[in-house]
Amino acid sequence: MIITAQKPLDEILDFLSPYDSILIAGCDGCTQPPRGLREAKTLVQLLELGGKLRGKNLNLRATTLPKQCDSYLTLTALQSQIQGIQAILSLACGLGVQTITQVLPDCPAFPSQNTLFMGSEIREDNTLEERCAACGDCMLAITGGICPVARCAKSLLNGPCGGSQHGKCEIDPGKDCAWDLIIKRLERLGRLAALQEIRTPRNFGQVVRPGKITE
Amino acid sequence: MLLEIEKCQVCAICYSSCPAKAIDIIYYDMHSLTRYLENAKEEYKSDSLAIMCKGSAPDFQDVGKLFGVSKFIPLSVPCVGRIPPELLLKAVSLLGMKNIYVLACDEDYCRFERGSAITGRRVTALNVFLEELGYARELIKLKRNSLKVKADRSKCITCGNCVFYCPYDAAKLEQGAASFDLELCRGCGLCVTLCPAFALDLEHWEQERISTLISESPKEKGKASILVLRCQWSVFPGLDEEFDSNVRVIDGPCAGRVDPLHIVEALQNGMDGIMIAACPQEDCRSKTGSKEAQRSITALKKTLSQIGLEERLHFCSVAPRYPEAFREELNQFKVRIENACSEEARQ
Numbered sequence: 001m002i003i004t005a006q007k008p009l010d011e012i013l014d015f016l017s018p019y020d021s022i023l024i025a026g027c028d029g030c031t032q033p034p035r036g037l038r039e040a041k042t043l044v045q046l047l048e049l050g051g052k053l054r055g056k057n058l059n060l061r062a063t064t065l066p067k068q069c070d071s072y073l074t075l076t077a078l079q080s081q082i083q084g085i086q087a088i089l090s091l092a093c094g095l096g097v098q099t100i101t102q103v104l105p106d107c108p109a110f111p112s113q114n115t116l117f118m119g120s121e122i123r124e125d126n127t128l129e130e131r132c133a134a135c136g137d138c139m140l141a142i143t144g145g146i147c148p149v150a151r152c153a154k155s156l157l158n159g160p161c162g163g164s165q166h167g168k169c170e171i172d173p174g175k176d177c178a179w180d181l182i183i184k185r186l187e188r189l190g191r192l193a194a195l196q197e198i199r200t201p202r203n204f205g206q207v208v209r210p211g212k213i214t215e
Numbered sequence: 216m217l218l219e220i221e222k223c224q225v226c227a228i229c230y231s232s233c234p235a236k237a238i239d240i241i242y243y244d245m246h247s248l249t250r251y252l253e254n255a256k257e258e259y260k261s262d263s264l265a266i267m268c269k270g271s272a273p274d275f276q277d278v279g280k281l282f283g284v285s286k287f288i289p290l291s292v293p294c295v296g297r298i299p300p301e302l303l304l305k306a307v308s309l310l311g312m313k314n315i316y317v318l319a320c321d322e323d324y325c326r327f328e329r330g331s332a333i334t335g336r337r338v339t340a341l342n343v344f345l346e347e348l349g350y351a352r353e354l355i356k357l358k359r360n361s362l363k364v365k366a367d368r369s370k371c372i373t374c375g376n377c378v379f380y381c382p383y384d385a386a387k388l389e390q391g392a393a394s395f396d397l398e399l400c401r402g403c404g405l406c407v408t409l410c411p412a413f414a415l416d417l418e419h420w421e422q423e424r425i426s427t428l429i430s431e432s433p434k435e436k437g438k439a440s441i442l443v444l445r446c447q448w449s450v451f452p453g454l455d456e457e458f459d460s461n462v463r464v465i466d467g468p469c470a471g472r473v474d475p476l477h478i479v480e481a482l483q484n485g486m487d488g489i490m491i492a493a494c495p496q497e498d499c500r501s502k503t504g505s506k507e508a509q510r511s512i513t514a515l516k517k518t519l520s521q522i523g524l525e526e527r528l529h530f531c532s533v534a535p536r537y538p539e540a541f542r543e544e545l546n547q548f549k550v551r552i553e554n555a556c557s558e559e560a561r562q
Contacts, residue, residue: 010521036411050521064412
């Protein structure tokens, strides 16, 4: 799912400063931590508090949308709620903000979140970890189910590099070396021989940014 | 006898069971209980007594409904297992009680393991004894009640928080929505606090009910107002517990039910300081409630620091075995908030 972190309240209050009536829209889709109605209501209270301290009374309303990255669902859910609304503050990832921008071209939409990465939720450790880079040329079949593109700081396809120290990455010793994990995993599966083949650079043509496909 | 105070949970079952009356306890001792009943008899003008464990219901509405009575002397205690049988006899023989209603938690859910079961046995024995003495049959009536989660499956967004965080494995995702095994649910409310979609609620501790209680908190002009959200197992209030007029205390089923949304609502409603009293993590009656509460309050404090309000929120761990701890925390916090408010007023 898409991992986001809330922006500092001051930053949000700054870009909302020209507006008085704002709809705060949560997203019940995949964002983690969940950014649904509870988060939207909490943000209403926090921004009203912050606004008061700046001497401004904000008129904020909370709602939540099933999936902000869906243009049809977002338009139909928002249409009935935007009377008298001057701006929308989205709790979704960057996709949500841009979907709103697309379906409501006259209503300014702002992000309350910084969108960080696509991550797995490791509940037991209380962490959210980037594990897929959406590179368009998936090599998990060869690397024992562990992605070096997303999880190696250098995105090496033939690792590890000389900076792998006791299973940790030289860039950030707090993180596992992806190639150390790959080798241990392949060893465990008895497939270490798969690494004898040198992998050529991945096919960057698979996804030409910005990515777009037609369903 | 040696008492290891660090282990004591102040359930008082030892006190209510000791045949030699060698153990006394500061909360709800025989003398205070008797005095309370004597005064309450005058005040309530009733010959019915209702004793309720705090864990089985937050107020006496349920007692009335479950037993079908409207007028009674209320006595709310943390676990009915602490009530010595002598008190019940005294209530009948000296105070002339005609009915005694006892509402305990379901045996399996007793926060003190055996308190509810022991009470069941005591009530059976006392009823036999009283009947032999010529009193009405089944003069003491016992019922059991436990609070449970309520799930609105249509609101569920399948985030899985309840499944992961439920300390009792009562939640699972089934056919696209959370569903609960109510036999396993112990009503701690942690899942309710962590549900991002308001799909869950807790009997008697509903989101709305707590919001209303908070909005009714007293606010006096020129006086700092303090809200305390407290786990009902972290502090055992005396029978005559009183607070200053600017302090509002709301007991909840567990610190895990302390909702960051309620805290910001309270601040937004003009409360000047919010204090959260939780049990020490190792004493938590809902396994992980206190730990999770501390985590979410710490996160909220961080957010509040962005608008300079972090000092308005205070989290503390207190245990009934140290009866002064709560008051000390509250007094210190109150002074801090009062100073902050008068500082603000000066500016």
